[in-house]
Amino acid sequence: MTRTPRSIAPLIAPLNAPLSLVLALISASVCASVLTACSTPEPTPPKPPALPTLPPLSAKPNRPISPLYQQAIASAQRATQLSKQAKSTEDWQAVAQQWQASIALMKQVPAQDPNHAAAVQSLDLLNEGMSRSQSELQRIRENDQNQENNQAAQAKATQALEEATQRLQAQNKQTPSVKTRTYYATIKSYKSGIPLIDVTFNGNVHFEMMVDTGASSTMITESMSKALNVETVSYVTANTPSGETKFPVGYVNSIAVGQSSVQEVPVAIGPVALLGHDFFGDCNISIKRDQNVVEFSQCN
Numbered sequence: 001m002t003r004t005p006r007s008i009a010p011l012i013a014p015l016n017a018p019l020s021l022v023l024a025l026i027s028a029s030v031c032a033s034v035l036t037a038c039s040t041p042e043p044t045p046p047k048p049p050a051l052p053t054l055p056p057l058s059a060k061p062n063r064p065i066s067p068l069y070q071q072a073i074a075s076a077q078r079a080t081q082l083s084k085q086a087k088s089t090e091d092w093q094a095v096a097q098q099w100q101a102s103i104a105l106m107k108q109v110p111a112q113d114p115n116h117a118a119a120v121q122s123l124d125l126l127n128e129g130m131s132r133s134q135s136e137l138q139r140i141r142e143n144d145q146n147q148e149n150n151q152a153a154q155a156k157a158t159q160a161l162e163e164a165t166q167r168l169q170a171q172n173k174q175t176p177s178v179k180t181r182t183y184y185a186t187i188k189s190y191k192s193g194i195p196l197i198d199v200t201f202n203g204n205v206h207f208e209m210m211v212d213t214g215a216s217s218t219m220i221t222e223s224m225s226k227a228l229n230v231e232t233v234s235y236v237t238a239n240t241p242s243g244e245t246k247f248p249v250g251y252v253n254s255i256a257v258g259q260s261s262v263q264e265v266p267v268a269i270g271p272v273a274l275l276g277h278d279f280f281g282d283c284n285i286s287i288k289r290d291q292n293v294v295e296f297s298q299c300n
Contacts, residue, residue: 069115072105076126083133089144092137099130157234157249164251164264168278182297183258185211187287195287195294199275200256201228207273211294213285215276218255219247219268228252236268245270255279260296 079098086092103126109119185197194210201207207224217238220230230250237246247268255265255275262279283299 065115066108066110066113068105068109069113069119072102072109072119072122072126075099075102075105076122076129079129079133083136086136089137089140092133092140096130096133096137099126099133102126103130154234160233164266165278167264168262168281181259181299182295183260184293184295185257187289187292187294197257197275197294200254200261202253203256209273209275211285211287212274212276215274217268217278218265218276219270219272219274220252221271221273222269224273225250225267225269230267230269232269238268257296260299
């Protein structure tokens with residue numbers, strides 16, 4: 001008895017079945033339709049195995065962004081802006097503080113922060129800015145210290161000058177010869193109508209100097225100061241024909257004219273040699289041209 005061929009469509013319907021099972025089903029169908037002697041009953045196709053359920057792919061988690069990086073950048077920008085107008089010690093201290101804050105914030109940026117690599121790379125630049133601000137701060141501090149030292153030295157010299165003047169005045173009052181004696185100095189020559197006399201410095205160095213009754217202080221020339229090894233300790237401002245002029249001030253051990261002498265005398269260093277009132281004090285001065293002498297009398 002001839003068996004009617006069966007359709008294989010119902011057998012390949014389960015598309016999810018394994019390929020080996022599908023081929024087996026196709027082979028069985030051919031056997032049933034072609035080979036009449038094949039009497040083996042058709043096997044029931046098994047259910048296809050269930051595919052494993054894979055977990056859904058989760059999105060890549062976003063790394064947290066810390067505000068520290070932006071805060072560090074803001075501090076660096078403030079430091080740069082402040083440095084453009086910084087002049088005083090306080091100004092540069094403020095600049096250095098901003099650099100320090102920026103560096104500290106950069107170091108705190110977490111490793112998982114997207115800006116961590118940029119923060120690490122920025123530290124060299126921030127440290128350079130910090131170093132420059134500290135150098136400038138040190139320079140200004142040294143300048144300020146030098147100014148303070150100069151002011152202190154000038155104040156000390158002024159005080160010493162005042163004390164020397166007081167000692168000179170006291171000495172003039174305590175020396176009987178200065179109070180009672182009249183002494184004379186020979187006129188060596190004249191310069192612009194002003195008599196020049198011989199003056200002895202430090203006991204053995206002689207210079208010709210003008211006797212200027214209008215000069216309040218004694219002045220020596222630059223060459224005289226070198227010969228006498230006078231060191232500048234201060235400066236004094238005086239009115240000259242060309243206006244106010246600043247002159248160095250130093251000390252000589254002694255000044256003598258005839259039998260009169262004074263010790264530790266402050267002298268200005270300028271263009272001319274003048275014997276001033278700080279030497280002859282309150283003496284009356286008479287220029288006796290007929291006798292070719294300068295008379296110092298009634299000295300108090």
